[in-house]
Each structure stands twice: as C-alpha cells, then as structure tokens.
Amino acid sequence: MADPITARDVAHIARLARLDLAADEAEAFARQLTDILAYAAIVQQVNTPDLPSASSQDGSADGRSSEAGSAEGRASQRADAATPGISRDAALASAPDRSADGTLFRVPKVL
Amino acid sequence: MNARTPSAVAVRDAIRRGELTAERAVGEALDAIAARNPALNAFVSVAGERALARARRLDRNGDTSGALHGVPVAIKDTICVRDMPATAGSRILAGYMPPYDATVITRLEAAGAVVIGKTNCDEFAMGSSTEHSAFGPARNPHDPSRTPGGSSGGSAVAVAADMTPLALGSDTGGSVRQPAALCGIVGARPTYGRVSRYGLIAFASSLDQVGPFGRTVADTALMQDAIEGPDEHDATCRATPPSSCSSTLDAGCKGLRIGVPRHLTTDGVDADVRDAFEAALDRLARSGATIDTVELPHSQYSIPVYYLVATAEASSNLARFDGVRYGHRTSDADTLEAMYARTRREGF
Numbered sequence: 001m002a003d004p005i006t007a008r009d010v011a012h013i014a015r016l017a018r019l020d021l022a023a024d025e026a027e028a029f030a031r032q033l034t035d036i037l038a039y040a041a042i043v044q045q046v047n048t049p050d051l052p053s054a055s056s057q058d059g060s061a062d063g064r065s066s067e068a069g070s071a072e073g074r075a076s077q078r079a080d081a082a083t084p085g086i087s088r089d090a091a092l093a094s095a096p097d098r099s100a101d102g103t104l105f106r107v108p109k110v111l
Numbered sequence: 112m113n114a115r116t117p118s119a120v121a122v123r124d125a126i127r128r129g130e131l132t133a134e135r136a137v138g139e140a141l142d143a144i145a146a147r148n149p150a151l152n153a154f155v156s157v158a159g160e161r162a163l164a165r166a167r168r169l170d171r172n173g174d175t176s177g178a179l180h181g182v183p184v185a186i187k188d189t190i191c192v193r194d195m196p197a198t199a200g201s202r203i204l205a206g207y208m209p210p211y212d213a214t215v216i217t218r219l220e221a222a223g224a225v226v227i228g229k230t231n232c233d234e235f236a237m238g239s240s241t242e243h244s245a246f247g248p249a250r251n252p253h254d255p256s257r258t259p260g261g262s263s264g265g266s267a268v269a270v271a272a273d274m275t276p277l278a279l280g281s282d283t284g285g286s287v288r289q290p291a292a293l294c295g296i297v298g299a300r301p302t303y304g305r306v307s308r309y310g311l312i313a314f315a316s317s318l319d320q321v322g323p324f325g326r327t328v329a330d331t332a333l334m335q336d337a338i339e340g341p342d343e344h345d346a347t348c349r350a351t352p353p354s355s356c357s358s359t360l361d362a363g364c365k366g367l368r369i370g371v372p373r374h375l376t377t378d379g380v381d382a383d384v385r386d387a388f389e390a391a392l393d394r395l396a397r398s399g400a401t402i403d404t405v406e407l408p409h410s411q412y413s414i415p416v417y418y419l420v421a422t423a424e425a426s427s428n429l430a431r432f433d434g435v436r437y438g439h440r441t442s443d444a445d446t447l448e449a450m451y452a453r454t455r456r457e458g459f
Contacts, residue, residue: 017426018433018451036422039415046412078343090210096440105435110447 004034116143119182119276119330123223126181133166133181137225140183143274144228151250153268155188156196157228165225177223179337184219185269185278188229189236190321191310192216195226199312200234200244200262203458204438213310214345215279215321215338222337227275230265234459235429236281236314238262239289251294260290263324267294270324277334278324283314284417287322297331298324304349306335307342315424316347318417332356364398370405432458 007026010033014021021029092098097106116139117125125131141159148154162183169181186192189199191209193216198204216226233243241249241264249264251257252272259268263280267290270278280287282300291298299322306321313319321338325331335356342348371392376385396402434440434454441457444450 017430018448018455020452020456036418039418042415043412043419046409086210091436093210094207094437096206096434096438107435108445108447108450 005030005037009033116273117276118327119179119325119333120327122182122276123175123178123180127175131181133169133223133225134163136181137162137166137183137227140227140275143272144269147252147272147274150255151252151268151272152247153230153249153265153272153274154185154228155198155200155231155244155246155265158195158226161195162225162227165220169223169225175223177221178333179219179277180223182224182277183227183275184224184334185228185230185266185275186216186226187232187263187266187278187280189232189281189312189314190215190229190279191312192226192229195229197229197312198245199236200232200241200246201432201458202245202439203432203454204312205458206439207437209310211310213321214307214342216310218338218340219279219334224277224337230263230269230278230280232265232280233262233286235312235425236262236283236286236319237425239285241265241290253295258293260293262286262290263298264290266324267291267296267298270294270326271296276326276330279334279338280322280324281311281314282320282322283318283421287324291324296324296326297328298322299331299335301335301339304347305353306339307345307348309342309344309348313424313428315421316428317420317424329357329360332360364395364400367395367400368403369395369400370403372407372410373404374406375410429459434458 007023007030010021010026010029013033014026088103092102092105095105098104099106122131122136126133126136141157141162144154144157148157166181175181188197191197191211191213193210193212194208197207197209212220219226231241231244231246231249233239233241234245237243239261240258241261242258243261249259249261249268251259252268258264259271263278263282263286266278266280266287269275271294280290280298282288282298285300287298287300301320301322303318303320308316308319308321311319311321323331323334323338325334340348340352341350369392376388380388392402432438432455433451439454439458441450441453444453
C-alpha cells in the first residue's frame with residue numbers, strides 16, 4: 001500500500017498545477033487524493049494479459065451489430081492538408097486583455 | 112403541474128399542417144420560460160430575439176422537411192453555441208462567447224430545431240444535483256424543494272416543466288440518465304463514440320457523451336437521430352453511421368432480450384425504487400421482451416476506474432482555464448503565475 005499523500009505533497013502538486021489552495025483545502029485534498037490512489041490499487045488487481053490497447057480500437061464492439069471492423073481499429077486520420085481554422089479575430093474575441101493592435105493576447109510578465 | 116404542452120413530434124407536425132408557425136412555437140416556449148424559470152432556475156441564458164429571428168426565417172423559408180422543424184430546444188451550458196454565452200456552470204467562463212457551434216448544434220439546426228437558451232448545470236458537469244452551479248441550483252418541478260439531479264439538471268427541468276419539448280445534456284457518469292429519472296422524463300446516454308463531442312466543453316474525454324432529453328421515447332429518439340453520426344472534428348466519434356433509433360420504435364418490444372444484473376439491484380436501493388424497476392421490467396415482459404438475469408462481474412471495478420479516469424482527465428481538460436484567452440481573469444496579479452492561480456481561485 002503506497003504512502004498516503006501529505007498536505008506537503010498537495011502543496012507541491014498545487015504549485016505545479018498553478019492552483020492557490022488554503023491550508024484546510026490542502027488537508028482535505030490530501031485525504032481525497034489518497035482515497036483516489038487507493039482505487040488504483042484495486043484496479044491493478046485485475047489481470048489483463050492479452051487485451052488489445054483501448055486506444056487502438058474505435059469502439060466498434062457494438063451490442064447490436066457485428067462489425068468486425070479491422071478498418072475501424074486504426075485511429076481516425078485525415079489527409080495532411082491545411083484546412084482553415086477560426087480567424088484570429090474570432091480567437092481573440094473573448095480575450096480578457098489584448099495588445100494595442102488587437103493581434104495578441106496580453107498577460108502579466110512572467111517574473 | 113401545468114397542462115401538458117405538445118411533444119416535439121406534435122409541434123413539428125402542426126407546423127407542417129399549417130396549424131402552427133415556428134415563430135408561435137418559439138414564442139410559447141419563451142412565455143413558458145418567463146413564467147416558470149424564475150422559480151426553477153433551469154435556464155442561465157435565454158436568447159429570445161435570436162430564436163424568434165431564426166423561427167421567422169424558418170417560416171419564410173417554407174421547407175418544413177426537417178425532422179425537428181420549428182421545435183424549440185434547450186442546450187446544456189457545457190455545449191458551445193456560436194455567439195451565445197457558454198459558462199459550463201462556472202464563473203471562470205464569464206463573458207465567454209464561443210466562436211463556433213458544437214457539431215450537435217449544427218445538426219440540430221440542420222434538422223430545423225430552434226435553440227432557445229442555455230441550461231443550468233453543475234460546474235463543468237462535475238456533480239449530480241446541479242447544486243454545484245455558480246448560478247444557483249435548479250429545482251425539481253415536481254417539488255421545488257427537491258433537486259432535479261445533475262449535472263444536466265437544467266435541461267431535465269426545461270423538459271419536465273414544459274418549457275421546451277427537447278433538451279440536450281451531457282453524460283459522463285450518469286448526468287443525463289439520473290436527472291431524467293429524478294424529473295420523470297426520458298433521457299438517454301448514447302454509447303461512447305455515437306455522438307460527436309466537438310464543441311462539448313470537456314470533463315472526461317474518454318467518458319463524455321452528449322445525450323437527449325424528451326418527454327416521450329419518440330421525441331428522444333428523434334433528437335438522438337438528429338445529433339448522432341460520424342464527425343471529422345472528433346476522432347473518438349465512430350466512423351460508421353449508427354442505425355436510426357426512430358426506425359426501431361414501431362417494432363416495439365417483440366424479440367428484445369433485456370439482461371438485468373440483479374446483483375446490482377440489492378444493496379442501497381430503496382424499496383419503492385426497486386418496486387418501480389420491477390414494475391417496468393414486468394411491463395416490458397408483457398410487451399414481448401425476454402428478461403434474462405445476467406452477471407456483470409467487473410462492475411466492482413467501475414467506481415475505481417471512473418474515479419481514476421474522470422479525475423485525471425478533468426485535471427487535464429480544465430488546465431486550459433487560466434485567464435489567458437477567454438473568461439474571467441483576476442485583476443489581482445502582476446505575474447503570470449499569480450494570474451493563473453488567482454484566476455482559478457476566483458473562478459472555480
């Protein structure tokens with residue numbers, strides 16, 4: 001059984017995730033994260049020696065149909081051709097702050 | 112409860128027969144929302160003028176062939192509608208207006224539906240009561256002192272309280288099925304991969320599915336048929352078109368084999384809930400279905416798997432909410448790192 005997560009672990013993770021936590025929140029999350037990791041131990045008990053990776057399937061196992069679908073087994077792909085995305089104006093339309101010329105998102109300095 | 116208003120099928124058919132206009136159908140939905148929403152808090156935003164303008168265009172256009180022609184629909188606020196607010200039930204997306212429509216919206220509108228407004232939900236779909244919304248709880252129309260369930264509570268209320276005949280929600284761990292049950296309406300969680308998630312603000316990418324709410328099975332099947340199918344914008348959406356739900360309804364229950372995992376109906380189930388469940392099975396059997404008992408031996412792992420996958424994916428998916436490109440940004444930060452952390456402190 002892994003060591004429980006401590007409030008100090010949580011504070012470190014919070015810093016990595018750029019989250020501001022109060023002291024009592026760090027304690028509460030330490031307990032919750034420990035409980036969630038206990039679930040990992042349960043799942044690790046399941047023996048799955050020969051199953052194909054889920055990411056190689058297209059979910060074509062369908063209760064009603066019998067699509068064998070080896071073609072479905074590949075991740076969906078498309079031709080490597082440029083297609084239009086959203087315009088810069090649309091992308092910046094909800095910006096909390098933007099540069100004077102309206103082309104860039106503006107944020108506080110790093111340091 | 113008020114007198115029942117027409118189903119989606121009835122609204123569409125009345126418009127096709129010339130007995131109703133889309134504008135009138137939308138106007139009646141807006142009146143119902145104005146009358147009932149203040150007490151129920153199902154909608155967090157209503158786009159009356161936009162909806163009426165669209166309804167008038169539909170009436171002028173004259174083509175009533177859309178499967179959902181003229182039908183007002185409510186949309187969970189985790190689903191992006193161009194130029195309507197999308198809050199995902201959170202303060203952190205205050206002011207955000209998506210610059211695009213979710214695929215499910217494009218398809219509903221192609222079928223002639225009219226988006227009326229965005230509905231209340233637990234924040235980022237994380238919850239099962241709609242009490243974790245930044246905009247206050249939604250209330251169950253059968254008893255406003257009770258929860259409508261969640262996370263798609265607002266959408267369930269919109270339909271159960273006859274504000275719109277149809278609504279869209281999303282279901283990650285029950286968030287369409289459970290509020291449908293708690294509000295006494297039909298709700299379906301499509302098999303993963305059946306409906307595009309493009310434009311659904313993500314909670315758990317491996318689990319999320321958009322799903323329909325309706326007062327009848329026929330209405331719900333109609334909405335499901337309209338939204339499902341392959342989408343090049345969503346690589347997890349199955350590439351082969353699904354079979355139509357509506358086309359199977361006439362066959363009824365004859366020949367249907369239903370597996371019941373009875374081992375899951377014992378612990379923690381209230382007696383009256385179990386009675387209602389058994390009564391439903393009995394009705395299905397008398398309608399021609401075969402009821403078999405099945406075992407789901409891996410069900411004991413479903414909660415552990417859910418709490419590992421859903422939480423990990425939620426952490427990744429919500430990392431984008433940082434005050435840089437959209438939504439709330441703290442005014443109390445002079446460094447980038449502080450801006451991220453304080454924006455989230457204030458917004459989540």
